[in-house]
Amino acid sequence: MNINTLVDPQKKCAPKPKSLGPVSSLEEHVNPDWWKKIFNSLYLKTDADVVGDSEITREEIDMFLSVLNLAQESKILDLCCGQGRHSMEVSRRGFKNVEGLDRSHYLIQKAKSVAKREGLNVRFREGDARKTPYSTDNFDAVFLLGNSFGYFETSEEDLRVLNEVKRVLKPWGKVLLDVTDGSYLKSNYQPRSWEWIDKHNFVCRERSLSLDDQKLISREVIVNDEQGVIADQFYAERLYTQESLQELLKKAGFSDVEVVNSIGSNSKRNQDLGMMEKRIIITANLRKEWTEPKKKVHAIQKDVVVVFGDPSKRDSLKPCGVFDDDDLYTIDQLKGALKERGEYSFKFLDNHDTLIQDLQRLKGKVDFIFNLCDEGYSNDPLKELHVPALLEILGIPYTGSGPQCLAFCYDKALVRGIAKDLGVPVSEGIVIKAEDVLFEVPMQFPVIVKPNFGDSSFGLNQHSVCHNRDEVVRAIYDIREGLGYDKPILVEEFLTGKDLSIGIIGNPPENYTVLPIIEEDYSELPSELPRMCGYEAKWIPDSPYWKIHSIAAEIPKDVEEFILECSLKMITRLECRDYTRLDWRMDAAGNPKLLEVNPNPGWCWDGHLAKMAALAGISYPEMIASILKSTDERITGAEPVKSSGPVPEFKFELC
Template sequence: MAQKSASFKKGVHRGRPRKQTKFLGPVANLEEHVPPDWWRTLFGPVYLKTDGDVVEDTNLTRTEVDVILEILQPSPDAAILDLCCGQGRHSLELARRGYTGVCALDRSRYLIQKAKNQARKEELNVAFKEGDARKLPYPDESFDYVLLLGNSFGYFESIRDDILVLREVMRVLKPMGKVFIDVADGEYLRNNFKARSWEWIDKRYFVCRERSLSTDRTRLISREIVIHAQKGVVVDQFYSERLYSEKSLKELLEKSGFSEITFHGEFVPQSSRNQDLGMMEQRILVTARVNKQKKRVQKKGLIRSQKEIVVLLGDPKQKDFLKPGTVFDEDDFYTIEQLKEALSRLERFRFTFLDNHGTLIRELIGLKGKVDLVLNFCDEGFKNDPYKELHIPALLEMLDLPYTGSGPQCLAYCYDKSLVRGVAREMGVPVPRACFIKPEDMAFSIPIAFPVIVKPNFGDSSFGITEKSVCFSLEELVEAIAWIREKLGYTQPILVEEFLTGKDLSVGIIGNLPDNYIVLPITEEDYSELPPDLPRICGYEAKWLPDSPYGKVRSVKAEIPESIEKLIVEHSLKLIERFGCRDYVRLDWRLDEEGYPRLLEINPNPGWCYDGHLAKMAAIGGMSYSELLQTIIETALLRIERQ
């Protein structure tokens, strides 16, 4: 039975995969070139360009939503999840029609940000999130309906992952809730796919496609070459999607626990360019219901048990030589109150706080077996000694207490800036040119051109990095080194790096590789209000002295080319895997004079404060401070559960 003429986004059959670094020319076996995790790649402008005839057509979107509403007939206040939502075209259209409980999730940060921007522009209330469909960031029984639209199902190499998606859908659906799936008719495509095609996208771009079945005939393998008429090949990319028939899809839904599985005919595809529709030539529409008992939230007047979380902090009664006055001041206590207030909003958890380091070991011993997680926010180090930051996780491991954040070995590695540089260079990650000055070196030569920046090799919180650290002559360099050694009493090695003049960037990542992480929006430091005679750095003054000129430095969303953003993210993911960073991390980068990124440092367990870099990145991405803290906690709990 054919439904109304409509066409959903063409999903993966064109535009979502990983860009190749070069044009491969003739390929004998397409399957050999498909990355197993091609779906990780951010769905960027190429996807919207190649699939624009459908995914950017507002009239088609309205027709598609008409069909969804006709089949499901949801109430205006129904809780609806648009899963794998792309740029949110269906979610936004539902919101335009007065549906007030719409949430949407997609793996692509680029498309989610685009969706959020559109929602803000139209003042539409849709809760967009970036995430993995196999690990949904929603509580049990949150939704009346879950939509999987536009052929956004069957990306993974293993069918087990598709089952994980469906079981997560079942978990977040309320009792008697429904899932609506629109997916390519695999049996039809297996016998009717076009092996080759090409079309003009617009007056400058055209795309060539090749397709073949996988060896086991369960997936359709696609290659897509996008070409600019003057510039040549833009991308040469490979991807695949599992082919489901009505029979195999029904079996999969039943295996995942769904019932009342109903097929609703097909959508008739359309294209404004009247060109190759690939995976969308014929699609299956199916709904299925969750038949489960409602979970009991209350029993004998008691609420569901909460997770017990212990929060470790620095000791406010002891000296902290990294702070301007060497003691906790009003700003520090205000920051702690903001933390407590934000945590108090997380109803699933109950928090207690430990900050007395004199009794800390004894108190931690008494907690064994009594807590679900230690939220390790003691970035000051044991007894506020930054060299002993790693002692806290080491102690927790000896006591077998699960905790958030990176382990002691990672903290030790990343505390050594020169070591990080060496490993990064070995991995092919670019770093600034630099030289290493040992404590006993009284005379030294600098094999790099001025200007340079002088840093303590060991340290964090911008310790020892001030406006005087940027040197334009040998005299200034000698003075800066003497100041670090004599005024600060620093007796460890010193790093001298070339001073890069490009944008000052930071990227935050929450979660754990390989498949449970989100990349927060990259930020850049806005130095526009800084006096022109001061060096453009985010050093000690910017972080600790709000009344200094550097107090006017702001973190804003980075305006950088997509290719540079992608490169920074790819390098960052490789680095956190190599160094073993866990749960949350921040990496600092700077562009050189040619606009190319170079790594400055890695910050495992970065600052958790409400006005810190990580919180600012989260806010730009639409995540509140409480949501940021909750995400850190939940990603740690998931990691521990999987161990």
């Protein structure tokens, strides 16, 4: 037998270790920095029944990923990664932005070797978890797995680790900890045990609680049947309870702290599992602002002010009538995308009580406004056009379409009329005015009933599709009485073919980009429900309509060219600017018909425009950059001359 297989390669020439024999206090022999030396080849042997079991690793990653629900493009940090067993398994699942960091030179080198041999795209580094080499606001998720938390002498040092996690996480990033269940272990640890770890080596263990009852002190004496004692080592790990761990995470600034599971490991040696016997799985989210980037010396930047809806005011189009976590997350994703644009300097406005005065102060001190106030002034959708109208009056350039375009496109019947005038096909339909009590439905059923004015699928749900006149009357009643809508109602033939959308970024005819056409995939929708993408699909996660997916459209080339030709006609006639989305649907025979024109369409990271961009290989930050560039090119040379002086500072608060 080659005893060197159990010896740290860097220690082959070191004197043979001697056992201390019986000791009266384990705690007295623990070096505060024990974790700097213990994680070597011996560790991989003594704990191989868990850390070397690929089946256990796969089961753990199955659970961790199901809890976090991360996108494939997410940036993930496996902190205190050891030999990288979790990092590499995540990489095997198709995640391409995975990094691992650990203090042990031996384990990191082993991780690099395995990753290289398997061709895995994981970057491993050596480093201290309290001060990592990563940039601020870098990762979507950080893992602390395999009971790799609680090694330091004090809980304040553990808090430093969590503060470092907070620094490197992006806003709305997630942390997942897999930590020994301290409550369980205090009552169930084995004071003494021993086990064979292979045919020639065994380990004897002693354990006791620390004097303050907050740590479990462990001793391992590793013995070879020919060479005698190989190692006599002591270590101590802090015993966190569910409550104390939740408290520490909250102290570090995390929110939504949740214990999601309790797990154990199965030892194939059927021996002492020690600290791995029962563990807590706990997650938390991070709500923070993006860190203000350091400005480049002598860099020429354009000053841009972003205008949002007001999160402190009621928004009647949202399910609960207020900005919720999804809205705040969307804003943070946008701010993260803007952070990458070094050619611009951004400020943010969202207080509509002072919006008019704030915009007046900007005149002559800003290059342009990034108008993302699609909620409308004071979150009134009827006043979406008021924001660009105000900017027109003040003479401040801005992104997106002007007030007249927004007014036209808010009126679905008006858009239908313009489309007919241009020879663009639309479905059959009639307008029922508020005072109408008698009406005829001249087209064949089924039909769809929806408010003539509005967006965000307001008033459009599964009951909007009607198969007879009584259902039409009921749908009209629901819109008028249930939603308090007293404007005209549009009744159109319900098209049953492919549900399509096309996105255009830029300003035809000079410079513009056509994004891939997408279609809605209704394959997971129950067969009894009408195939439509309405309010439920956009706002109600518990609805069956939430299962709708957007996929690349499979349509004939001539149909695709026809849709593009008609779309360009519409945005030119309506004077849509910078970015536009047009919704189309095919009839049963495969003929496309225009449904809506959406100037200043949804700009969120998971919206239809972003989905189209992704199909073209354009990331969300790149899509936002394209919109900014289109605006910049359109207004270059025409904007007012900027006066001297800094752009006013604005307080941006999320309620």
